[in-house]
Amino acid sequence: MLLTDIINQRRSIRSFSEKEVSDEVLNELLNLALESPSSSNSQPYKIAIAKGATAKAIAGDLQDKFWRSNAINKQPLPKKLFSALTSDAMPDSDFKPILGKYPGEFQKRRVETGMGLYKVLGIKREDKKARDEHMAKNFSFFDAPVALFFFVDPRMKHTALVDAGIFMQTLMLAATDKGLGTCAQGALGIWRSPLDKHFAIPKEYKLVCGMALGYPDDNEVNQYRPEKLSLSDLVIPGK
Ligand SMILES: Cc1cc2nc3c(=O)[nH]c(=O)nc-3n(C[C@H](O)[C@H](O)[C@H](O)COP(=O)(O)O)c2cc1C
Known part of the structure; x- marks a missing residue:
């Protein structure tokens, strides 16, 4: 394909076929992603790859934490505060705080994008249960056969995040070229402890x-194309 x-x-991509991703294909994609530029070639990232039984176990833990934290968030305030302090279901993300409502125009874009997605999925805005169930699918990687987890060394400050983002985009484009689909998932950064059970993650990372990575199926959700900025919104005008 042309670039x-x-x-x-x-x-x-948020709906996948059952077709497995071979190690050969996965390694080819990762080798292509390793061609990405990074700050002074520092490459301050590592990834953990979950497939098969490992992916299932991680998904089980994440979904359990998601549903329990969801129930805690619905409790009245004093009980909620107590549970938040004592429950192992509360987020243990490495980058805190987790953004709740986005600031300014970003929340508007987030809501528009979310509503567009729910429309394709046939979920009504007021149907909180269906929205929660969709959210929960994030934690089984939308049933993709491969889940990738991206780590950076924060001693490299913001450059680590820039470099990881470029790496991820190279990977996503390489996957598209080979007929695979991906969904970057910030949701998979909310709980870290399920990953520590399965991977020897270096302590700095x-x-x-x-x-999520796999072969897309023909579910309509994969056709959703949210609106992007216009050039006039993107480019800062001169003085
Ligand atoms: C860093 C990052 C985190 C994301 N997190 C999630 C997520 O947790 N769940 C999800 O369904 N999509 C997630 N997305 C996908 C975005 O919603 C998607 O990229 C955006 O709506 C634009 O759609 P497009 O990728 O189809 O162009 C994420 C994307 C990025 C780049």
Whole structure:
């Protein structure tokens, strides 16, 4: 495929076929992503790859934490505060605080994008249960056969996050080129402890986010194309 076509075709994929991703294909994608630029070639990232039984176990833990924390958030205030202090279901993310409501225009874009997605999924805005169930799917990586987790060394400050983002985009474009689909998932950065059970993560490395990877199926949700900024919103005018 032409690069222009790959860029235009890539969209976040949230429904996958059962087809496995071979180690050969996965390694090819990762080797391509390793061609990414990084600050002074520091490459301050590492990834953990979960497949099969490991992916299932992590998904089980994450979903359990999601539903229990969701129930805690619905409790009246004093009880909620107590549970928040004592429950192992509360977020243990490496990068805190987790953004609740986004600031300014970003929340508007987030809501518009979310509403567009719910429309395709047939979920009504007021149907909190269906929205929660959709959110929960994040934690089983939308049933993708591979879940990737991205870590950076924060001693490299903001450059580590820039470098990890570029790495992720190279990976997502390479995957699109080979007929695979991806969804970057900030949701997979909310709980770190389920990953420590399965991977020997070097202590300096902090979890940024995850990514679902697999072969897209023909579910309509994969056709969703949220609106992007116009050039006039993007480019800062001169004085
Ligand atoms: C860093 C990052 C985190 C994201 N986290 C999630 C997530 O947790 N769940 C999800 O469904 N999509 C997630 N997305 C996908 C975005 O919602 C998506 O990229 C955006 O709506 C634009 O759609 P597109 O990727 O199809 O162009 C994330 C994307 C990025 C780059």
